[in-house]
Amino acid sequence: MNTGDLSTLLVWAAATSFTIALIAYTVDMARIAEQAQKRTRAAVPAMAGASSGPVSAAAGSADEAAPDRSHRAEGIARSTHLLGVALLFGGIVLRGIAAGRWPTANMYEFTLVGVFMATLVLAIVQRRRAIPFISVVVLGLAVLFLATALLKFYVQAEAVQPALQSYWLVLHVGVAISATGIFTVAFAAAVLQVLRDGRENDHSHLVAPWSRGDGMRRALSGWAVTGPRFAWLEQVPDARRLEAMSFRLNAVGFVLWTFTLIAGAIWAEHAWGRYWGWDPKEIGTFVAWVVYAAYLHARTTRGWSGRRAAYFVFVGYACVLANFTVINLFVTGKHSYSGL
Amino acid sequence: MARYRPEGLEDTFADNPADTPTAPAADDAARDGGSRDAADDTAGGSSSPAEPRVVVPAIGFFGWLRWTWRQLTSMRVALLLLMLLAVAAVPGAMFPQRAQDEAKVATYLLDHPTSGPWLDRLGFFDVYASVWFSAIYILLFVSLVGCILPRTKVHFSALRGRPPRTPRRFTRFPAQGAGSSADEPETLVRAAEKVLRRPWLPLWPRYRTDVRDEGGGAWSVSAERGYLRETGNLLFHLALVGLLISVATGQLLHYRAQAIVIQGEGFANAKVAYDTFEQGTAFDPSSLDPFTLKLDDFESAFDPTTLNPRDFTAHVTLTEPGGDPTKKTIKVNHPLDAGGAKVYLTGNGYAPDVEIKDAAGNVAADGPTPFIPQNNVYTSRGVIKAPDVTGGQDQIGIVGYLLPTAQQVDDTTWQSIYPQPGNPMLVLTVWHGDLGLDTGVPQNVYELDESKMTQSVDEDGKPVTLYVKMGETVDLPDGLGTLTFKALPRYVALDLRHDPALLYVLVFALLAFVGLATSLFAPRRRIWVRAAPGREAGDGRTVVTAAGLARGDDVGLQPELDRILAALPLEPPAEPAADTSTTSTPTSTQETP
Ligand code: HEM
Numbered sequence: 042m043n044t045g046d047l048s049t050l051l052v053w054a055a056a057t058s059f060t061i062a063l064i065a066y067t068v069d070m071a072r073i074a075e076q077a078q079k080r081t082r083a084a085v086p087a088m089a090g091a092s093s094g095p096v097s098a099a100a101g102s103a104d105e106a107a108p109d110r111s112h113r114a115e116g117i118a119r120s121t122h123l124l125g126v127a128l129l130f131g132g133i134v135l136r137g138i139a140a141g142r143w144p145t146a147n148m149y150e151f152t153l154v155g156v157f158m159a160t161l162v163l164a165i166v167q168r169r170r171a172i173p174f175i176s177v178v179v180l181g182l183a184v185l186f187l188a189t190a191l192l193k194f195y196v197q198a199e200a201v202q203p204a205l206q207s208y209w210l211v212l213h214v215g216v217a218i219s220a221t222g223i224f225t226v227a228f229a230a231a232v233l234q235v236l237r238d239g240r241e242n243d244h245s246h247l248v249a250p251w252s253r254g255d256g257m258r259r260a261l262s263g264w265a266v267t268g269p270r271f272a273w274l275e276q277v278p279d280a281r282r283l284e285a286m287s288f289r290l291n292a293v294g295f296v297l298w299t300f301t302l303i304a305g306a307i308w309a310e311h312a313w314g315r316y317w318g319w320d321p322k323e324i325g326t327f328v329a330w331v332v333y334a335a336y337l338h339a340r341t342t343r344g345w346s347g348r349r350a351a352y353f354v355f356v357g358y359a360c361v362l363a364n365f366t367v368i369n370l371f372v373t374g375k376h377s378y379s380g381l
Numbered sequence: 382m383a384r385y386r387p388e389g390l391e392d393t394f395a396d397n398p399a400d401t402p403t404a405p406a407a408d409d410a411a412r413d414g415g416s417r418d419a420a421d422d423t424a425g426g427s428s429s430p431a432e433p434r435v436v437v438p439a440i441g442f443f444g445w446l447r448w449t450w451r452q453l454t455s456m457r458v459a460l461l462l463l464m465l466l467a468v469a470a471v472p473g474a475m476f477p478q479r480a481q482d483e484a485k486v487a488t489y490l491l492d493h494p495t496s497g498p499w500l501d502r503l504g505f506f507d508v509y510a511s512v513w514f515s516a517i518y519i520l521l522f523v524s525l526v527g528c529i530l531p532r533t534k535v536h537f538s539a540l541r542g543r544p545p546r547t548p549r550r551f552t553r554f555p556a557q558g559a560g561s562s563a564d565e566p567e568t569l570v571r572a573a574e575k576v577l578r579r580p581w582l583p584l585w586p587r588y589r590t591d592v593r594d595e596g597g598g599a600w601s602v603s604a605e606r607g608y609l610r611e612t613g614n615l616l617f618h619l620a621l622v623g624l625l626i627s628v629a630t631g632q633l634l635h636y637r638a639q640a641i642v643i644q645g646e647g648f649a650n651a652k653v654a655y656d657t658f659e660q661g662t663a664f665d666p667s668s669l670d671p672f673t674l675k676l677d678d679f680e681s682a683f684d685p686t687t688l689n690p691r692d693f694t695a696h697v698t699l700t701e702p703g704g705d706p707t708k709k710t711i712k713v714n715h716p717l718d719a720g721g722a723k724v725y726l727t728g729n730g731y732a733p734d735v736e737i738k739d740a741a742g743n744v745a746a747d748g749p750t751p752f753i754p755q756n757n758v759y760t761s762r763g764v765i766k767a768p769d770v771t772g773g774q775d776q777i778g779i780v781g782y783l784l785p786t787a788q789q790v791d792d793t794t795w796q797s798i799y800p801q802p803g804n805p806m807l808v809l810t811v812w813h814g815d816l817g818l819d820t821g822v823p824q825n826v827y828e829l830d831e832s833k834m835t836q837s838v839d840e841d842g843k844p845v846t847l848y849v850k851m852g853e854t855v856d857l858p859d860g861l862g863t864l865t866f867k868a869l870p871r872y873v874a875l876d877l878r879h880d881p882a883l884l885y886v887l888v889f890a891l892l893a894f895v896g897l898a899t900s901l902f903a904p905r906r907r908i909w910v911r912a913a914p915g916r917e918a919g920d921g922r923t924v925v926t927a928a929g930l931a932r933g934d935d936v937g938l939q940p941e942l943d944r945i946l947a948a949l950p951l952e953p954p955a956e957p958a959a960d961t962s963t964t965s966t967p968t969s970t971q972e973t974p
Contacts, residue, residue: 203691206714285936288934311715312714319509328471339460341392368474
């Protein structure tokens with residue numbers, strides 16, 4: 042078995058490890074939900090039978106560490122998560138050795154490093170007190186991306202074409218991927234923020250009848266954030282703190298993204314003879330950058346902070362992902378380096 | 382001092398807490414009042430209407446202008462314009478763009494005869510030069526300037542002023558602390574000031590402080606740090622303006638040229654020497670620096686198994702006016718600087734050197750012709766035109782392929798298996814007639830105008846195909862003459878670009894980056910410490926209270942406050958004072974204002 046194959050094996054092992062962590066975090070989350078549900082039932086016995094009545098969200102209860110989490114599940118989740126990060130790191134290093142260069146030159150490698158960054162940032166953010174929901178979102182995406190990388194993006198490890206032979210491959214691409222990883226965790230925090238905000242404010246679109254397609258609403262009504270299924274939301278930090286967490290990560294991500302943009306322009310000046318040419322990838326990067334700039338402005342604009350600012354994070358993250366997937370796979374441009 | 386703020390900006394920090402005791406949680410009415418003041422301030426008048434939206438009809442032309450300006454420079458409109466900019470940039474990735482690929486646009490128009498022309502009229506094939514795209518970014522930048530200049534002024538005066546006075550009550554601040562001591566209030570406050578001013582760089586105090594005697598034996602210090610945050614923010618926005626101006630200047634003053642240079646040949650830097658030449662409106666072509674550049678050799682390397690390229694190097698001789706010829710190399714990622722321009726290696730290929738003699742034995746064409754590579758093994762297509770036939774014979778046009786390393790697949794099929802010239806072969810078909818070169822209409826050298834030509838065919842009516850290896854001479858069909866494949870030099874495609882604004886673009890981009898990082902990561906904080914004689918007169922104890930406020934969310938605020946209090950000779954308060962909460966753990970008091 043050569044180094045390249047060993048690298049692939051390690052990546053598979055990492056994917057498996059993350060899957061176990063994902064399951065363990067889901068179990069952990071389910072336990073919290075169950076306990077929280079029991080408590081609300083006990084507290085409001087009359088509500089137990091109501092199908093979709095809002096359960097009053099006792100805001101503020103979030104700060105005590107959840108007493109009834111599954112410690113075993115959390116332990117397994119943490120250790121397999123870290124194991125996955127380590128395995129993935131090994132896979133990336135071996136990949137670099139097999140190719141004899143920095144391993145960020147095609148889509149397969151981008152994905153590996155991006156997942157590595159996201160899971161590493163996740164581990165750092167969660168080091169003191171894990172919020173299982175954020176892990177479920179990030180690890181879910183991580184497993185999805187690793188599987189796609191292994192099954193769809195995989196290419197043999199080899200040296201790169203002349204246009205990529207530059208130290209900017211490390212700076213520009215490395216930083217772009219790190220930014221993507223950080224945006225991923227920030228995105229998960231923003232999702233949680235919106236859910237938590239809905240529950241805190243007793244606000245769900247699934248509660249009041251819709252003017253059209255009410256059947257669908259009724260089918261989904263079990264999933265109202267105000268309903269018992271989301272009782273675990275009361276165990277997570279309040280929306281304000283989640284927004285602060287999301288912002289801090291997004292701010293770091295945005296600065297790195299700005300660097301990516303500038304570094305990309307400098308590199309384009311060397312390699313393609315112009316610093317900016319509205320190549321599809323450049324457009325994608327620019328659009329995502331502007332959306333995140335809008336997010337920063339939204340946070341400080343009256344009436345747009347909090348929940349609404351989180352929507353910008355969703356759009357921004359969607360742009361980052363589309364820039365990586367849609368533009369690499371379906372649009373031809375100068376950035377045809379996916380290796381596919 | 383009235384502070385300027387763009388309308389719609391939510392910023393607890395901009396309110397002077399001394400003026401509004403409930404600053405961190407100022408209710409909407411108070412905020413509205415604040416921003417109206419700010420708005421009045423921008424307009425520079427004191428008589429502007431209190432509620433612009435409502436009184437629009439009555440305010441007349443100038444009032445209306447003022448209202449428009451205020452809207453334009455508001456945060457809400459900035460937000461809207463940013464989102465619009467993001468949306469407007471997207472079609473450029475969905476539709477082919479003239480600036481990048483004219484041919485693709487033409488194809489699109491052919492494929493979509495109904496929608497195409499409409500999209501064209503609306504500018505969808507030239508998005509970044511379209512009226513709507515330009516309108517959005519110009520409005521955005523007008524808004525930005527209108528927003529940033531007044532803020533810069535306010536920031537400068539804040540830099541010169543004193544930190545804001547200590548508010549009377551600390552109740553509503555996100556970070557608080559308290560303690561008591563046997564020391565004198567003034568001693569305690571001076572000690573606190575010393576801690577606050579402890580430098581983090583030599584000679585650069587952490588906080589700017591202001592100690593006041595509040596009367597009744599009470600002393601307080603107010604401190605502020607993080608002016609750098611606002612400085613960074615302003616620097617960032619101003620640098621964006623600089624960036625836009627530099628890019629536009631570059632557009633005016635640049636030129637860009639493309640040349641195909643065959644091994645052993647060269648060119649002089651003059652407009653006529655180029656295949657394409659494009660310039661900004663303010664560039665004067667006679668100012669071109671007349672250096673000459675000659676291609677001596679070209680090297681390439683490929684991966685033997687995947688055939689992907691590994692290296693391209695052009696060895697050239699550069700002669701600057703009045704200078705000696707110097708040997709240089711040009712590689713991808715390593716352009717050559719020549720005469721104020723950069724020379725980029727953008728392509729390469731083979732230019733088969735072919736001699737064609739007509740039926741009378743006269744040379745009708747001689748020399749290398751660039752062929753265009755079609756795939757990764759450099760199967761290249763080209764056209765050789767032989768116009769100089771003698772005595773009224775038909776002109777000859779040759780169309781065909783070069784296979785650098787030819788390998789026979791079956792009787793009539795050959796293919797190239799390697800990009801390097803291992804076994805070069807030309808596979809050609811022959812046309813004769815009128816090449817159409819005399820019409821005066823410029824012709825594409827890579828295409829044959831077949832309208833007045835006939836193709837040579839064999840007795841079955843199939844086109845005659847010639848297979849010519851290097852060094853061979855073959856007879857042309859129909860007795861047209863002979864063809865000799867003499868040699869196989871390489872050629873390179875070079876791009877020249879001159880943009881005098883490049884350095885400024887880079888500098889402004891980097892300034893923007895530095896400004897951004899500072900504005901996002903430098904914490905901006907205010908801290909107040911007050912020491913007053915205790916309530917129970919005569920016990921001789923001093924009660925110390927402290928509060929902190931930060932711009933945005935700031936996890937470090939409470940720890941910093943705790944650190945400052947810990948440096949004072951304090952005991953924790955016996956029971957919480959009426960108007961302060963206890964010094965509690967950072968996590969539970971910390972709030973996002
Ligand atoms: C080309 C357009 C613009 C871009 C790319 C842009 C980008 C940014 C970015 C990245 C930030 C974050 C820095 C920070 O939060 O401290 C920011 C902050 C800010 N921008 Fe802009 N901006 C633009 C236009 C404007 C305009 C038109 C205004 C005024 C109406 C404006 C006002 C502000 C303000 C007040 C802040 C500080 C927000 C705060 O943190 O309190 N910007 N801008």
